[in-house]
Amino acid sequence: MSAGRRHEPATIALTAVLGAIATIATLLLLAPTVVVIVLSFTNGFSLKFPPPGYSLRWYESLPDAFQLQYAVINSLKVASASTLLAVVLGVAAAMAIARSEKTMARVLDSFFMSPLILPALAFGLASLIYFSRIGIELSLRTLVIGHTVVGVPYVIRTTVAALSQLPPALLESSASLGASRTYTFRRVTLPLIAPGIAAGAFISFMSSFDNVPVSLFLRDASTDMLPIRMWQDLESRLDVSIAAVSSLMVLVTLVLMIVMERLTGISKRMR
Amino acid sequence: MNTAVVKGPPATGYSLAFASPLAAFFVLFFLAPLLLLIVISFYATPDLKSFGLDQYIKIATDGFTLPVLADTLWLGVQTTLLCLVLGYALAWSYVRSPRTMQKVLMLIIVMPLLTSVVVRTFAWVVILGRQGIVNSMLMEMGWISGPLKLLYTRGGLIVALANVQLPLMALPLITALQKLDPNLEDASSALGASALRTFVRITLPLTLPGILAGCLLTFAASITAFISQSLIGGGQMLFMPMYIYQQASSLQNWPFAAAISLVFLIAVMACVALFNALGRLSRGHIAD
Numbered sequence: 001m002s003a004g005r006r007h008e009p010a011t012i013a014l015t016a017v018l019g020a021i022a023t024i025a026t027l028l029l030l031a032p033t034v035v036v037i038v039l040s041f042t043n044g045f046s047l048k049f050p051p052p053g054y055s056l057r058w059y060e061s062l063p064d065a066f067q068l069q070y071a072v073i074n075s076l077k078v079a080s081a082s083t084l085l086a087v088v089l090g091v092a093a094a095m096a097i098a099r100s101e102k103t104m105a106r107v108l109d110s111f112f113m114s115p116l117i118l119p120a121l122a123f124g125l126a127s128l129i130y131f132s133r134i135g136i137e138l139s140l141r142t143l144v145i146g147h148t149v150v151g152v153p154y155v156i157r158t159t160v161a162a163l164s165q166l167p168p169a170l171l172e173s174s175a176s177l178g179a180s181r182t183y184t185f186r187r188v189t190l191p192l193i194a195p196g197i198a199a200g201a202f203i204s205f206m207s208s209f210d211n212v213p214v215s216l217f218l219r220d221a222s223t224d225m226l227p228i229r230m231w232q233d234l235e236s237r238l239d240v241s242i243a244a245v246s247s248l249m250v251l252v253t254l255v256l257m258i259v260m261e262r263l264t265g266i267s268k269r270m271r
Numbered sequence: 272m273n274t275a276v277v278k279g280p281p282a283t284g285y286s287l288a289f290a291s292p293l294a295a296f297f298v299l300f301f302l303a304p305l306l307l308l309i310v311i312s313f314y315a316t317p318d319l320k321s322f323g324l325d326q327y328i329k330i331a332t333d334g335f336t337l338p339v340l341a342d343t344l345w346l347g348v349q350t351t352l353l354c355l356v357l358g359y360a361l362a363w364s365y366v367r368s369p370r371t372m373q374k375v376l377m378l379i380i381v382m383p384l385l386t387s388v389v390v391r392t393f394a395w396v397v398i399l400g401r402q403g404i405v406n407s408m409l410m411e412m413g414w415i416s417g418p419l420k421l422l423y424t425r426g427g428l429i430v431a432l433a434n435v436q437l438p439l440m441a442l443p444l445i446t447a448l449q450k451l452d453p454n455l456e457d458a459s460s461a462l463g464a465s466a467l468r469t470f471v472r473i474t475l476p477l478t479l480p481g482i483l484a485g486c487l488l489t490f491a492a493s494i495t496a497f498i499s500q501s502l503i504g505g506g507q508m509l510f511m512p513m514y515i516y517q518q519a520s521s522l523q524n525w526p527f528a529a530a531i532s533l534v535f536l537i538a539v540m541a542c543v544a545l546f547n548a549l550g551r552l553s554r555g556h557i558a559d
Contacts, residue, residue, distance in 0.1 A: 011466035021360035032394030096289035122532035126304035246390040
């Protein structure tokens with residue numbers, strides 16, 4: 001309808017300026033991933049970019065880094081356990097607050113969401129002091145507890161969103177056809193909200209796997225966690241093998257992302 | 272037909288009791304630690320022997336803590352503004368792109384959210400380093416004779432933080448722009464408004480809730496970005512998260528660490544409240 005106006009110089013200028021800024025933004029988003037992947041194939045010992053030549057030597061040296069594997073295993077253990085706990089506690093809570101009109105439900109909702117906004121480092125310190133005062137020794141268990149608190153909001157957010165998109169007529173008709181509440185939940189509600197739960201679980205898992213501020217305080221000296229290990233390595237020496245580890249992590253993330261996008265449409269659930 | 276009155280909540284709702292396991296978990300492992308943090312901050316000495324306001328007096332008078340806090344908040348403002356400019360243009364282009372392009376763009380936008388922060392920050396160390404891509408490009412083109420110092424500078428830190436936090440800004444803006452009725456823009460231009468005028472008077476105000484939501488997320492994430500701040504900022508710049516960590520971990524001064532954590536936390540919550548109030552105001556303004 002206004003096709004004629006769209007070609008005015010001012011329109012073209014605005015589109016050009018916003019388009020140029022958007023291109024810069026896209027490059028900014030892509031740059032780190034591309035750089036890390038290219039660099040991991042260098043044949044040199046330094047982080048010179050572009051690399052002098054290419055080889056697989058840094059990938060070949062990875063299996064020898066035993067301590068790194070130990071850190072990976074710890075991170076996987078904690079992320080799996082805390083995600084499981086966050087899903088069980090979070091889905092139940094999401095069901096309670098999703099469609100409730102009560103003030104209490106809104107209060108609980110903000111309470112459960114608050115770990116997203118509070119500085120995680122302050123929570124990590126608070127938990128360390130708490131566990132040491134009540135006499136619980138730091139272990140993988142304390143890490144799981146801390147990570148669960150930080151991961152639960154993601155599960156609740158995606159599950160509540162999935163529940164509120166559920167047509168109430170479906171549940172009412174299931175009930176009026178004589179199904180019990182448990183049966184309706186198992187056969188109607190759960191299958192329909194499963195993608196939402198899966199998306200929340202995935203984000204919660206990734207946030208735990210990548211957590212530094214809480215882990216810094218809640219691990220004991222012998223518990224190595226992958227991101228902390230990488231961070232400390234980076235502070236002391238800049239090693240190319242970290243680029244290889246990073247590239248593997250990017251690759252795994254990318255594959256998981258695409259799988260999750262297919263299964264749950266995760267990019268829509270993160271908004 | 273519907274005479275069988277269902278006792279309790281309707282079929283679509285569930286009892287609030289379902290939330291009680293998580294509520295108990297949060298009281299025990301989230302609320303109680305935070306309350307204890309408040310108590311600890313009122314101890315006068317690191318050995319936790321006597322109570323007093325000593326830590327807060329120290330914060331107010333040492334001439335060091337408050338500037339670090341102000342600088343941290345200022346870093347958040349700078350990063351948020353850069354993210355807003357980049358993120359708005361990105362979201363604006365996204366909603367105008369064809370469908371397949373949108374899918375690729377969405378992957379590019381979401382991917383960083385799920386990539387390890389350590390990995391992304393490490394990449395910026397490589398990009399900004401003395402032998403990094405920016406320096407070698409500039410030297411090859413003969414624009415500079417020696418490598419520039421980019422790493423461990425504030426500018427470098429802001430760019431790296433903007434990269435890490437950009438998705439948090441872009442996603443709410445995309446949602447806000449998608450909700451915008453395209454007829455409004457057409458109507459505005461049909462009535463003779465220039466493209467710029469339409470953008471400033473129609474598009475920007477109507478997406479204000481999205482802008483505020485994005486700014487809130489970006490701001491909160493930037494000021495608490497411990498890893499990026501420590502790796503890109505290096506030892507030269509000190510921000511609140513590292514300051515808290517040093518006091519708690521290396522110096523074992525729990526009362527002081529607790530007190531500065533709480534001051535930081537209150538500052539963050541005050542900013543959140545401010546953004547929320549602005550958000551309500553902007554929604555009310557649009558409703559008129």
